[in-house]
Amino acid sequence: MQEGMDKLELQLKEEVGNVQDLDELNNIRIRYLGKKGEITLLIRNMSKLSAEERPVFGKKLNELKASAETMLKLRKKELSSKLSTKRWEKERVDVTLPGKPFNLGRRHPITLVLQEIEDIFIYMGFIIAEGPEVELDYYNFEALNMPRHHPARDMQDSFYINSKMLLRTHTSPMEVRVMEAQAPELPVRIISPGKVYRRDDDVTHSPMFHQIEGLAVDKGITFADLKGTLLFFIKEMFGKDRDIRLRPSYFPFVEPGAEVDISCISCDGKGCRVCGGTGWLEILGAGMSHPRVLEVSGYDPEKVTGFAFGMGVERIAMLKYGIDDIRLFYTNDLRLLRNY
Amino acid sequence: MKVPYNWLREYVNIPWPPEELAHHLTMAGIEVETIRTFAPLSEKLVAGEIKELLSHPKDKNLQIAKVLAGNEILNIVCGAWNIKKGDLVALALPGAIMPGGAKIQTAEIKGTGSQGMLCSAGELGLDIIQEEEGILILGEKCSPGTRLIDILFVNEPVLELDLTPNRADCLGLLGLAREIAAQTGAKIKLPTAEIEEKGRDVRELASVEILDPDLCPRYTVRVMEGFKIAPSPLNMQLRLLSVGIRSIENLVDVTNYVMWETGFPMHAFDYDKLEKGRIIVRRAYPGEELVTLDGVKRILDPEVQVIADDRVPVALAGVMGGEHTEITEKTTRLLLEVACFDPVNVRRTARKMNLPSEASQRYEKGVDREAAIYVQNRAVHLIQKTAGGEICRGIIDNYPRPYVLPQIRLRAKKVNEVLGYNVSEKDIVDILKRLDLKVEQLEPDKQISTAKGRTTSAEKVFQVEVPSFRQDLSVEVDLIEEVARINGFEKIPVTLPKGVLTSGRPSRERRITEKFREILIGCGLQEIITFSFLNPRLFDDLSLSSDDSRRNAISLQNPLTEDQRILRTTLIPNILQVLQYNFNRQVENQLLFELGRVFIPTGKKAALPKEKAMVALALSGQMPQNDWQNNPKPLDFFYLKGIVEALITGLDVGNYNWKTAQHPFLHPTRNATLFVNKKEAGFLGALHPEVQDKFQFKQDIYIAELAVDALASSAALYPSFKPLPRFPSILRDVAFTVSEKINAGDILQTIKECGGELLEDIRLFDVYKGSQIPQGHLSLAFALIFRHSQRTLKDEEVNTIQENMEKTLYEKYGAVLRKI
Numbered sequence A: 001m002q003e004g005m006d007k008l009e010l011q012l013k014e015e016v017g018n019v020q021d022l023d024e025l026n027n028i029r030i031r032y033l034g035k036k037g038e039i040t041l042l043i044r045n046m047s048k049l050s051a052e053e054r055p056v057f058g059k060k061l062n063e064l065k066a067s068a069e070t071m072l073k074l075r076k077k078e079l080s081s082k083l084s085t086k087r088w089e090k091e092r093v094d095v096t097l098p099g100k101p102f103n104l105g106r107r108h109p110i111t112l113v114l115q116e117i118e119d120i121f122i123y124m125g126f127i128i129a130e131g132p133e134v135e136l137d138y139y140n141f142e143a144l145n146m147p148r149h150h151p152a153r154d155m156q157d158s159f160y161i162n163s164k165m166l167l168r169t170h171t172s173p174m175e176v177r178v179m180e181a182q183a184p185e186l187p188v189r190i191i192s193p194g195k196v197y198r199r200d201d202d203v204t205h206s207p208m209f210h211q212i213e214g215l216a217v218d219k220g221i222t223f224a225d226l227k228g229t230l231l232f233f234i235k236e237m238f239g240k241d242r243d244i245r246l247r248p249s250y251f252p253f254v255e256p257g258a259e260v261d262i263s264c265i266s267c268d269g270k271g272c273r274v275c276g277g278t279g280w281l282e283i284l285g286a287g288m289s290h291p292r293v294l295e296v297s298g299y300d301p302e303k304v305t306g307f308a309f310g311m312g313v314e315r316i317a318m319l320k321y322g323i324d325d326i327r328l329f330y331t332n333d334l335r336l337l338r339n340y
Numbered sequence B: 001m002k003v004p005y006n007w008l009r010e011y012v013n014i015p016w017p018p019e020e021l022a023h024h025l026t027m028a029g030i031e032v033e034t035i036r037t038f039a040p041l042s043e044k045l046v047a048g049e050i051k052e053l054l055s056h057p058k059d060k061n062l063q064i065a066k067v068l069a070g071n072e073i074l075n076i077v078c079g080a081w082n083i084k085k086g087d088l089v090a091l092a093l094p095g096a097i098m099p100g101g102a103k104i105q106t107a108e109i110k111g112t113g114s115q116g117m118l119c120s121a122g123e124l125g126l127d128i129i130q131e132e133e134g135i136l137i138l139g140e141k142c143s144p145g146t147r148l149i150d151i152l153f154v155n156e157p158v159l160e161l162d163l164t165p166n167r168a169d170c171l172g173l174l175g176l177a178r179e180i181a182a183q184t185g186a187k188i189k190l191p192t193a194e195i196e197e198k199g200r201d202v203r204e205l206a207s208v209e210i211l212d213p214d215l216c217p218r219y220t221v222r223v224m225e226g227f228k229i230a231p232s233p234l235n236m237q238l239r240l241l242s243v244g245i246r247s248i249e250n251l252v253d254v255t256n257y258v259m260w261e262t263g264f265p266m267h268a269f270d271y272d273k274l275e276k277g278r279i280i281v282r283r284a285y286p287g288e289e290l291v292t293l294d295g296v297k298r299i300l301d302p303e304v305q306v307i308a309d310d311r312v313p314v315a316l317a318g319v320m321g322g323e324h325t326e327i328t329e330k331t332t333r334l335l336l337e338v339a340c341f342d343p344v345n346v347r348r349t350a351r352k353m354n355l356p357s358e359a360s361q362r363y364e365k366g367v368d369r370e371a372a373i374y375v376q377n378r379a380v381h382l383i384q385k386t387a388g389g390e391i392c393r394g395i396i397d398n399y400p401r402p403y404v405l406p407q408i409r410l411r412a413k414k415v416n417e418v419l420g421y422n423v424s425e426k427d428i429v430d431i432l433k434r435l436d437l438k439v440e441q442l443e444p445d446k447q448i449s450t451a452k453g454r455t456t457s458a459e460k461v462f463q464v465e466v467p468s469f470r471q472d473l474s475v476e477v478d479l480i481e482e483v484a485r486i487n488g489f490e491k492i493p494v495t496l497p498k499g500v501l502t503s504g505r506p507s508r509e510r511r512i513t514e515k516f517r518e519i520l521i522g523c524g525l526q527e528i529i530t531f532s533f534l535n536p537r538l539f540d541d542l543s544l545s546s547d548d549s550r551r552n553a554i555s556l557q558n559p560l561t562e563d564q565r566i567l568r569t570t571l572i573p574n575i576l577q578v579l580q581y582n583f584n585r586q587v588e589n590q591l592l593f594e595l596g597r598v599f600i601p602t603g604k605k606a607a608l609p610k611e612k613a614m615v616a617l618a619l620s621g622q623m624p625q626n627d628w629q630n631n632p633k634p635l636d637f638f639y640l641k642g643i644v645e646a647l648i649t650g651l652d653v654g655n656y657n658w659k660t661a662q663h664p665f666l667h668p669t670r671n672a673t674l675f676v677n678k679k680e681a682g683f684l685g686a687l688h689p690e691v692q693d694k695f696q697f698k699q700d701i702y703i704a705e706l707a708v709d710a711l712a713s714s715a716a717l718y719p720s721f722k723p724l725p726r727f728p729s730i731l732r733d734v735a736f737t738v739s740e741k742i743n744a745g746d747i748l749q750t751i752k753e754c755g756g757e758l759l760e761d762i763r764l765f766d767v768y769k770g771s772q773i774p775q776g777h778l779s780l781a782f783a784l785i786f787r788h789s790q791r792t793l794k795d796e797e798v799n800t801i802q803e804n805m806e807k808t809l810y811e812k813y814g815a816v817l818r819k820i
């Protein structure tokens, strides 16, 4: 018996040592430890042994079974690891190969800047209002305190359609349109983005460009409120370190009128080529709504005041992106647009 | 407006160097664009006195000048002959750098040493005139050796102003001096206008009639005789040159000089050329002619105001004089006009004749009517000083429209209400007075009668009289601006508007277009923005028929170029041009879209056109590019259609369908119209090969243009909640054999109709053509998903639907079910 057990163990050891795949290993397990396996049968036949022999052989058989199980388990581990290695090798990818190229769509840089500006003013409680690009002379000039032959009309060379109609030269006509529609309701707080047109074509002028107009009318609106609103906007748009300064200027539909400068983005106000050494960049025009404009739009200038501002979107985009030729926005060169 | 710093200093004390002055002016609303130095001359250029002139031993074209400069007498070889002993001339000492960059050194000229160079005006870069050409002879008295920069008006910092049109007063140095005085509290120094009249009375010599006083509110005349016409003194010429005006002769130079000084233009006529010494200010007769100073013959009409003598027009009022009455060397008597003309009329004439001048520029903005007499006297004073002669007795002052000084009511409270900070009453009054305004505080009882607002007796109200040189101040806020301006805008505090909270938000249209953008960018398209203009020729390139409504476009009266003649009625030409532009730059794969407006005329002249928001899409090339895993797929009809359908699905617009169409610029059989909720919404297709050729495209182009409204009007911006399905679905794959002539869309539509509410989804997953299908037929395979929202669907129910579907398809389209 002892002899048979030793032989069995040796045989098992050899078979396990030779086996190369997991299925075969399983077959071996069944052959030795399965229901009808050789070791299982030996254990089952123990009942035929004498009472003295039984504990001795019982112990030995259990040891054999345990050793067989350990042997199988170890080999299984060995084989699995060997097989996985093979599989991993087979499934290897070169992680340095390029990924699948996705074509990204992008917004035009002008759209990006427009949306950024709009978002800041929406946050401050301004409503977006849009108006016509072909405009009546009345709204573009007359209602804005620029009657026919007013010298200020020279500042904006216009594309005319007929004697009464033109391509709007600024978004300011929307001030009057919005107030007309809303009067006498208060408060008015709008921004009006859109395309505008002037007869100009060079490095800093495009016959079509974008502006954003802003208007706030209410009881007790002040010039200081205008300054505060613009300062808030500039810090949101260009960063907390930006400062602004207001210089007196002239737009017939506001009084007092101001040109607004921001501290230069590229030199931080020290003076450089971009700002012409002044440390300041001209960025928008603004002022207190002229009483005559409030009046023709349906508000009593004795009871309400308002402020208005207008800015060129291209100008801001050029500063933000360091572009020095406005015409680049309209050639739509994909090699350029791809960068935004 | 050019402002020489030292010239300006003659009228007011300036406590700042030029750069600081520029800053102060800019911060007060008078923007200084640049500061340039006029005639920067070397310090080694000095005045030299000719002591002796000797002939050159070797060259008879040269002479040797012994020139005194400082304590030395220098030997200078010279080729000019306009000099004589005793002349003070411009001398370049060794080491002097000439304006052209050349450095003067001692040299040997034909064997004779030359210790410097005598210079002509041209060599100094000065465009001035002298009696005789040659070496620059200095009229000014000084000791030999004095540097030229100390005696001539050169090396002059010139401030260039970018004036806003309201500040007409600053078109004269005196106005600018007033502005500086207001800032510093100094007083201005008015240049002398003292005169001594002599001889005949002007009223015996001349007369002035004004026929239309609205166009000429004031006209003054003086007459002078006995002067000598000659070049102006060197320094006057330099002054004029430094502001960009070339010297003519002394009379005209003085009129320009005084214009620069006072901002008031004037005109000198040759008195003896004026018929009967009469001045008639009138509108021109139709067809009347005038040859202006520039030698151009002008045909006039009654819109133009002229100055005429007894017979004919002699000048365009406020714009330009006539050739016939021009001052010449032979002139012995002059008639000086200092007059005011209607700004609008001058502006119109100057535009029509294309004659913008320093004079018309000032008239257009309005001159100081009250200053005419002072200007007249100042001018004749200076003429006498430079050209001699006598000033005839008296002055003709025809002044039919006397200027009324505006009285403005200013409430101290309103100043603070508008500005948002407290300026004391004392400061308000002080600032206004510094600006030369007369300020008077109104008695409380007067206030009530003058102030229409809610004035209480406790409020301080001022009556402010505005001088005639500040015509830009006419209402209360104008004065408030002056207070803020002189007080400094930097004092304005920073606050935010108070009052009710408003909710900021974009309009629905704005949200919709942003949604469009989001979806199209998600599909990989690049947004472009192009001009709203078109060249109408592009309609021919698109093969639009002559009655195509898109040809009915709005034309600009004054386009910059033919390419920008009309306003676009479609976005297609521009998007094609962008494709072309990028193809020419080796970008072969392009996916583009543009959101923009087109302009549709209403047919009524007075009505604004309809501005319609459109979206255009264009694809060409293949996608993805440079992929090592797969072959790239062409960007084709169905790629573009997929994008448009993504847009439709993303916007959740409801019902839509496609129909084959005949858009002229699209490929005849790849040509579709989109209908949304049964209304035409746009088109899609391949670009017609002929159009492709016209644009020189070498690869296929697919384009679409959709009306934003047609998609947006029924778009769901905030789609409602759809509960997740609670009951299982039944999936069926079916395939039908059908003639090629039948549109797949019709089959799909019929299946949808037959499926009714229970058909949750349908997808065409295969189109097959081949050996197992009869010739001229196709197999269309669909995946159908059926589901009941309230209970589990039974197989038998779906079977019934499917049987009905097969029957209908067979009856309508001869479609036969294929066994899969």
Ligand SMILES: [Zn+2]
Pocket: A264, A265, A266, A267, A268, A269, A270, A271, A272, A273, A274, A275, A276, A277, A279, A280
């Ligand atoms: Zn800078």
